[in-house]
Amino acid sequence: MQKLLASVCAVLLVSACSSKQGFETYGDETTGGWKDGVNIADLETTATTKAFRSETNDVVYFKLNSSSLDATAKADLRAQAEWLKAHPKALIVVEGRCDERGTREYNLALGERRANMARSYLVANGVAANRIKTISYGKDKPVVLGSDEESWAKNRSATTVAY
Numbered sequence: 001m002q003k004l005l006a007s008v009c010a011v012l013l014v015s016a017c018s019s020k021q022g023f024e025t026y027g028d029e030t031t032g033g034w035k036d037g038v039n040i041a042d043l044e045t046t047a048t049t050k051a052f053r054s055e056t057n058d059v060v061y062f063k064l065n066s067s068s069l070d071a072t073a074k075a076d077l078r079a080q081a082e083w084l085k086a087h088p089k090a091l092i093v094v095e096g097r098c099d100e101r102g103t104r105e106y107n108l109a110l111g112e113r114r115a116n117m118a119r120s121y122l123v124a125n126g127v128a129a130n131r132i133k134t135i136s137y138g139k140d141k142p143v144v145l146g147s148d149e150e151s152w153a154k155n156r157s158a159t160t161v162a163y
Contacts, residue, residue, distance in 0.1 A: 022046040022163045023089040033130025048090050052162035056083050062156045067113035081125035094118045095159045096136040099152035111136030118158040
């Protein structure tokens with residue numbers, strides 16, 4: 001019993017010490033944006049991540065081979081921009097994705113255009129550019145696995161993740 005209790009305490013201590021707290025960890029007080037050298041792959045979910053996800057539609061979708069924003073995507077991004085303006089210390093990463101069709105290189109470039117289109121729209125709606133990082137996963141990190149139109153449509157996206 002004591003070993004079990006000691007193990008549980010150790011796990012709780014390690015998890016408490018390793019939790020990230022968004023701006024306090026990733027932000028630069030001088031610029032109000034991202035610290036230099038932050039690696040997107042090292043980011044961890046924060047309370048801000050969860051709040052943004054629950055209070056906004058964090059994903060916008062694109063048509064096949066397109067990085068153009070439709071009216072629904074623009075409305076969702078405007079709502080994201082309003083949330084971000086109300087939470088000025090939130091930093092974000094916009095993740096561009098594609099479906100599995102096409103070459104890896106083509107999809108990385110298309111995912112980058114999608115992420116940058118969402119980023120540009122957020123900036124045009126009042127979000128400081130230095131608060132936004134972008135990354136393209138192309139077809140390498142699908143949100144939904146599957147080789148059908150429904151799966152492909154869900155993977156043609158840009159997801160905004162807040163920290």
